Amino acid sequence: MSFLEFQGIGKAFPGVRALSDVSFGVDAGSVHGLLGENGAGKSTMMKILGGEYVPNEGRLVIDGQPRAFRSAADAIEAGVAIIHQELQYVPELSVMENLLLGRLPTRLGLVDRRRALDWTRQRLNALGVDLDPRAKLKQLSIGQRQMVEICKAVLRDAKILALDEPTSSLSHRETDVLFRLVRDLKAQGKAMIYISHRLDEIFELCDAATIFRDGRKVADFPTLEGITRDTLVQRMVGREISDIFGYRPRVQGDVRLAVRDVTGHAVAEPIGFDVRAGEIVGFFGLVGAGRSETMRLIYGADSRSGGTVAIDGKTLRSSDIRSAIRGGLMYCPEDRKEDGIIGVRSVAENINISARRNHLRAGMFVNETNEARTADIFIERLRIRTPNRRQEIRLLSGGNQQKAVLSRWLAEKDLRVLIIDEPTRGIDVGAKNEIYNVLYELAERGVAIVMVSSELPEVLGVSDRVIVMCGGRITGEFTREQASEEAVLARALPEGAARADANTTRTVSP
Amino acid sequence: MTDSKTAPALDLAPGSSNTERRAAFWRFVDDYSLILIFIALFAVLSCTVEYFFSWDNVVGLALSVSQIGMVACTMMFCLASRDFDLSVGSTVAFAGVLCAIVSNATGSVTLGIAAALMAGAAIGFVNGAVIAKLKINALITTLATMEIVRGLAFISSQGQAVGVANEAFFSIGSSILFGLPAPVWVTLACFVLFGVLLNKTIYGRNTLAIGGNPDAARLAGVSVDRTRILIFLVQGAVAALAGIILASRMTSGQPNAGEGFELNVISACVLGGVSLMGGRASISGVLVGVLIMGTVQNAMSLMNIDAFYQYLVRGTILLIAVLVDQLKNRRQSR
Numbered sequence: 001m002s003f004l005e006f007q008g009i010g011k012a013f014p015g016v017r018a019l020s021d022v023s024f025g026v027d028a029g030s031v032h033g034l035l036g037e038n039g040a041g042k043s044t045m046m047k048i049l050g051g052e053y054v055p056n057e058g059r060l061v062i063d064g065q066p067r068a069f070r071s072a073a074d075a076i077e078a079g080v081a082i083i084h085q086e087l088q089y090v091p092e093l094s095v096m097e098n099l100l101l102g103r104l105p106t107r108l109g110l111v112d113r114r115r116a117l118d119w120t121r122q123r124l125n126a127l128g129v130d131l132d133p134r135a136k137l138k139q140l141s142i143g144q145r146q147m148v149e150i151c152k153a154v155l156r157d158a159k160i161l162a163l164d165e166p167t168s169s170l171s172h173r174e175t176d177v178l179f180r181l182v183r184d185l186k187a188q189g190k191a192m193i194y195i196s197h198r199l200d201e202i203f204e205l206c207d208a209a210t211i212f213r214d215g216r217k218v219a220d221f222p223t224l225e226g227i228t229r230d231t232l233v234q235r236m237v238g239r240e241i242s243d244i245f246g247y248r249p250r251v252q253g254d255v256r257l258a259v260r261d262v263t264g265h266a267v268a269e270p271i272g273f274d275v276r277a278g279e280i281v282g283f284f285g286l287v288g289a290g291r292s293e294t295m296r297l298i299y300g301a302d303s304r305s306g307g308t309v310a311i312d313g314k315t316l317r318s319s320d321i322r323s324a325i326r327g328g329l330m331y332c333p334e335d336r337k338e339d340g341i342i343g344v345r346s347v348a349e350n351i352n353i354s355a356r357r358n359h360l361r362a363g364m365f366v367n368e369t370n371e372a373r374t375a376d377i378f379i380e381r382l383r384i385r386t387p388n389r390r391q392e393i394r395l396l397s398g399g400n401q402q403k404a405v406l407s408r409w410l411a412e413k414d415l416r417v418l419i420i421d422e423p424t425r426g427i428d429v430g431a432k433n434e435i436y437n438v439l440y441e442l443a444e445r446g447v448a449i450v451m452v453s454s455e456l457p458e459v460l461g462v463s464d465r466v467i468v469m470c471g472g473r474i475t476g477e478f479t480r481e482q483a484s485e486e487a488v489l490a491r492a493l494p495e496g497a498a499r500a501d502a503n504t505t506r507t508v509s510p
Numbered sequence: 511m512t513d514s515k516t517a518p519a520l521d522l523a524p525g526s527s528n529t530e531r532r533a534a535f536w537r538f539v540d541d542y543s544l545i546l547i548f549i550a551l552f553a554v555l556s557c558t559v560e561y562f563f564s565w566d567n568v569v570g571l572a573l574s575v576s577q578i579g580m581v582a583c584t585m586m587f588c589l590a591s592r593d594f595d596l597s598v599g600s601t602v603a604f605a606g607v608l609c610a611i612v613s614n615a616t617g618s619v620t621l622g623i624a625a626a627l628m629a630g631a632a633i634g635f636v637n638g639a640v641i642a643k644l645k646i647n648a649l650i651t652t653l654a655t656m657e658i659v660r661g662l663a664f665i666s667s668q669g670q671a672v673g674v675a676n677e678a679f680f681s682i683g684s685s686i687l688f689g690l691p692a693p694v695w696v697t698l699a700c701f702v703l704f705g706v707l708l709n710k711t712i713y714g715r716n717t718l719a720i721g722g723n724p725d726a727a728r729l730a731g732v733s734v735d736r737t738r739i740l741i742f743l744v745q746g747a748v749a750a751l752a753g754i755i756l757a758s759r760m761t762s763g764q765p766n767a768g769e770g771f772e773l774n775v776i777s778a779c780v781l782g783g784v785s786l787m788g789g790r791a792s793i794s795g796v797l798v799g800v801l802i803m804g805t806v807q808n809a810m811s812l813m814n815i816d817a818f819y820q821y822l823v824r825g826t827i828l829l830i831a832v833l834v835d836q837l838k839n840r841r842q843s844r
Contacts, residue, residue: 012533301729325731339729342722344789353719354731356712364711408730 003028003063003191004160010057011044013395018044021058022217024210026160031182031192033202033224035236036212037399037428042195045212046162049193050082051075062160080160081153085168085426087145091138095131096120099152127151127181143174150181161185162193167201168426171287179205197428199229211235237430244433245461248440252464253277254312256448257329257417259298262307266293268472270307275417275448280439282463283452285492290472291452292334295419299331300324311416325354328416330409332423334452336398340405343394347386348375350393350404355411378407383434399424399431406438418442421452436462456485468492543834544783544798551802555809562812569690575804576693577602577752578771579797582778583704584745586796589779590708591741592721592788596652597637598749598775600659602768605630605753607663610672610679610763619679626750633659634746638739656772663765672763683758693755700748705793717741721788777824778803781831802827 002025011019019041026032034042047053049060051069060067062078069075075082089098096116097104105112105119120133129147137145146166153161163182167175182205186192194206202209203224211219211232219235221227233244256277261270271294275281283291297304303319309329310316317323324330333339341350352371359367375389382403386396393401402423409415423439424432439462443449453459459466466483468476468491476491539546556563581598588595605626613622633655640651674680685692708714716737719727728734757763782799784791806827810820 299729321728322731322733331729333726333729338723339725342719342726342730342789344722344785344787345719349715349719353715353727356715360712364713366710366712366715368710 001061001064002026005061006045006058007061008058009045009048009055009060011048011053011055017215019048019055019215022212022215023058024217024220026191026193027208028159028191029186029189030207031186031194031205033206033209034193034195034212035199035202035209035232037236037430040212040236040428041215042212043164044215046082046084046164046193046195049075049080049160049162051080076156076158079158080162081156081158082162083146083149083153083164083166085165087142087149089137089145089149092136094134094136095140095148096133098137098148099123099133099155101152123155124151127154128184129177129181141171141174143170143178146170146174146178147181150178154185158190160191160193162195164195165197165426166194167196167198169287197426199232202232203229213238233429236428244429245436245458246433246440247461248444250278250440250444252279253446256312256446257450258310258313260308260310262294262297262304262309264293264297264304264306265302266290266472267297269474271474272307273467273474273477275450277446277448278443279464280443280449280451280462282459282466283450283469284454284456284459284466284488285469287454289469289492291469292421293472294469295331295421295450295452299329299419301331325412328414330412330415330418332402332405332409332418332420334421334425336401336405336425341393341401344392346390347379347384347393347396347404348372348389351375351378351407351411354408355413358413374411378404378410382407382438399427399435402427402435403431403438406435410438410442415442415447417448417450419450419452422454423451424453424455424458456488460485460488470494544781544795544802548798548802548805551805555805559809559812562809567808567812569694571804571808572694572697573691574808575800576691576697577756578774578778578803579697579800580700581745581749581752581771581775582782582796582800583700583793584741584748585775585779586704586782586784586791586793587708587714587717587741588745589776589784589786590721590788590791591717591738592724593641593648593738593741594652594776595637595648595742595745596772597633597655597659598745599768599771600656600663601630601633601746601749602753602756602771603765604633604659604663604666605750606757606760606767607667607672607763607765609754609757610674611666613674613676613679614672617676619676622679623754626754627747630750630753631743631747634743634749635739637746638742641742642735642738660765667763667765669765671765674757674762679758680761681758683755693759696751696755701793701797708791708793713737713740718789718791721785721790723789774803774824777828781828783835
């Protein structure tokens with residue numbers, strides 16, 4: 001019997017069955033990987049463990065005792081800590097205050113700051129975390145905030161720690177720190193669950209693993225010794241994917257997108273580049289390199305202070321999204337939840353929101369038959385997994401949301417240039433492959449594609465040409481043949497740091 | 511928003527049909543709960559309250575909620591786009607006063623009405639422009655215009671009710687068409703018009719998209735600023751229309767009319783299931799919300815309950831409605 005046992009867990013939501021009869025165990029002093037495509041049920045499982053959802057069937061057994069959590073407070077009480085992708089902290093408060101939230105030491109009814117500071121410093125040191133207890137959370141990097149979150153869980157004396165995609169927005173160095181902390185906690189006897197799409201991390205960190213697919217457990221690996229990456233991917237997807245990028249060379253036409261001397265927020269040097277019809281140009285850079293900002297300037301989402309953007313020789317009006325869209329320039333944002341989807345609206349609404357203007361009746365009435373058909377076509381073609389087109393899009397998994405956002409532009413009759421920022425962030429292997437295929441198909445139809453990505457293998461695997469940015473300027477350009485990991489990375493790192501960091505870099509994601 | 515109820519549930523796992531059936535039942539209750547509550551309320555009051563179930567009383571009820579009803583239609587748009595408008599009560603008063611003054615000065619009721627409608631639209635435009643372009647919080651903006659416009663109503667009328675000499679003016683509020691008073695017809699027309707606008711037109715869909723996620727809507731090519739300004743402009747004009755009708759029914763433009771009106775309108779919308787977080791609204795919900803508010807008030811008047819207690823009951827109903835909504839959401843997301 002393991003320290004933490006899931007026994008026959010089942011959970012249904014109106015219209016969707018999220019989990020069926022899932023059983024597995026996690027030992028104390030081990031890291032247990034959870035793998036599966038988006039929508040496979042991992043996050044639902046975590047929400048059940050965290051007390052946010054109440055399962056319809058089955059039960060949790062912790063240390064031999066059956067538990068039925070009715071709320072998040074119950075789970076915390078039982079020693080469970082979940083570190084979600086979206087962190088939960090108070091940005092205006094300091095590290096110390098966040099760690100001691102609700103139990104700051106007091107003296108004569110007032111907060112005893114000195115004692116609190118000493119205590120925090122001491123505990124952070126013991127955990128090997130280098131943070132200033134007085135720094136406000138909003139001043140810290142995402143990685144540092146995550147550290148705080150983990151420390152909070154540890155200080156609450158959690159016995160079970162679950163980390164949901166902890167490295168998705170961490171730098172390499174932060175990832176190293178995180179891994180060290182995870183190993184320390186393992187040595188202290190915590191039972192840890194680790195969810196990640198990055199198989200390298202699973203192999204590096206986990207002792208055992210369980211694979212989910214379509215809400216069911218499909219495989220248990222009590223040890224990862226001798227297990228290959230292909231085996232895992234195959235079990236996750238349920239079919240063989242030999243090469244997840246599946247690059248297909250294609251014919252390129254004339255210049256479609258011409259960007260000249262664009263300047264604006266976060267751009268240090270005027271940006272200029274061309275993209276040809278049928279070409280996929282990958283933009284690589286580290287966090288803060290200014291790639292996303294540049295794309296927003298080109299699209300018109302933020303106003304630019306200078307420069308021009310032309311599609312097929314026709315200059316677009318500056319800082320005007322609607323004229324960009326009419327000119328054939330479209331954009332899938334980096335932050336899907338904040339900038340991409342309209343969560344409370346249906347999948348069909350999210351798909352039709354832009355293209356509907358071409359099908360209006362009498363200039364103002366929405367053509368519902370047409371929109372329903374359009375939505376159904378794309379749900380089928382891109383295999384968007386949803387009970388039906390009326391489902392609120394926030395209930396879909398990340399990969400399916402991304403497909404819907406893509407469909408929004410595929411539904412446009414005149415898509416000429418597609419800018420797609422982090423096309424597969426937080427998306428599972430199978431859906432990634434599907435999204436790449438959509439990009440190839442578009443390129444084959446003559447669409448010029450700009451793909452921004454922080455995942456080097458993705459940039460190298462998908463692009464015909466790679467442009468590298470660093471510190472708000474373009475620092476390198478490579479053809480597909482020239483582009484190697486070392487060369488691209490060297491250009492992405494700030495001057496001076498290049499040599500030191502290039503060796504320690506971790507390759508990311510499958 | 512009500513078209514989701516007939517969707518066949520996707521049965522991913524065999525043997526879960528029982529759960530599915532229960533889910534379908536709850537969906538039905540969720541979609542129709544408000545209407546069911548209203549029907550039950552109406553039936554109970556018909557049986558227990560003397561004079562309640564009579565044609566005259568029902569028409570009177572409809573007349574009493576006609577002003578709130580028409581403004582609730584536009585307030586629905588405002589809330590659906592995640593905005594807020596507190597200035598409608600003041601606009602009602604100012605429009606009434608202005609209509610009376612201009613009618614008296616020019617001798618033309620038509621001119622008076624036109625002036626009032628234009629003033630209402632102008633107030634709405636200012637609200638919208640300040641909120642959309644200058645990015646000032648809607649609550650603050652309309653709180654300010656609420657004060658300013660109320661001030662204008664008092665200044666222009668010198669604090670007195672402005673009587674109208676022209677007989678034609680009174681007919682707006684009192685004439686009967688096909689057995690129903692004109693204001694009731696106007697309100698019904700508003701419900702039909704704004705219902706169609708919300709559900710069938712790009713304007714309504716964009717409104718809901720903006721309320722759901724303004725940033726995403728903008729990046730998807732929705733002209734967010736223009737739509738928001740339009741929403742407030744229309745709201746101002748309809749509030750002015752309500753003010754004109756109210757003035758006509760009271761036979762004078764009164765600068766202190768419509769106090770607390772904005773909160774009654776918002777209450778009716780919230781009771782009708784319009785989300786203050788934006789993105790969710792239904793015209794049938796708002797209609798029922800308005801009717802529930804009106805019915806309760808009407809019944810209390812018939813039962814000779816002191817007007818002071820009516821505040822108490824109205825607040826309690828609102829609180830219960832929001833609570834029920836919360837519970838509903840909680841069940842759906844667990």
